[in-house]
Amino acid sequence: MSEPSQWQVALTHRCPRCGTGHLYRNYLTIRDECEECGLSFAEHDIGDGPAFFSITLLGFVVVGGMVVLEEIWRPSYWVHAVFLFAALAILTPLSLRFFKSYLIALKYKLHHMNPSP
Numbered sequence: 001m002s003e004p005s006q007w008q009v010a011l012t013h014r015c016p017r018c019g020t021g022h023l024y025r026n027y028l029t030i031r032d033e034c035e036e037c038g039l040s041f042a043e044h045d046i047g048d049g050p051a052f053f054s055i056t057l058l059g060f061v062v063v064g065g066m067v068v069l070e071e072i073w074r075p076s077y078w079v080h081a082v083f084l085f086a087a088l089a090i091l092t093p094l095s096l097r098f099f100k101s102y103l104i105a106l107k108y109k110l111h112h113m114n115p116s117p
């Protein structure tokens, strides 16, 4: 049983220690512990990190996409609004869960490598 990488945890949303237990109870609620290996997820609180990275990444992607759309096609404002809403409605839930899983796995790895006394 090898530990998965942060990227594997971010993509599969599985336990950062065993790689088989589920990380989430529902959409963004973390389980108290892994149902397979018993790792407590309560000590891996990552706060607002996922929101920060999601806002930063999606800001560049969506605004950049709108600039490209304007330069290529010059659509009316309502097309920009539809594009903006659709892009954010699709990408926000995906990126939040991705970054939350990634940061939990990264915190687990760093804590596992340097346990506090």
Ligand SMILES: [Zn+2]
Binding pocket: 015, 016, 017, 018, 019, 020, 021, 034, 035, 036, 037, 038, 039
């Ligand atoms: Zn586990």
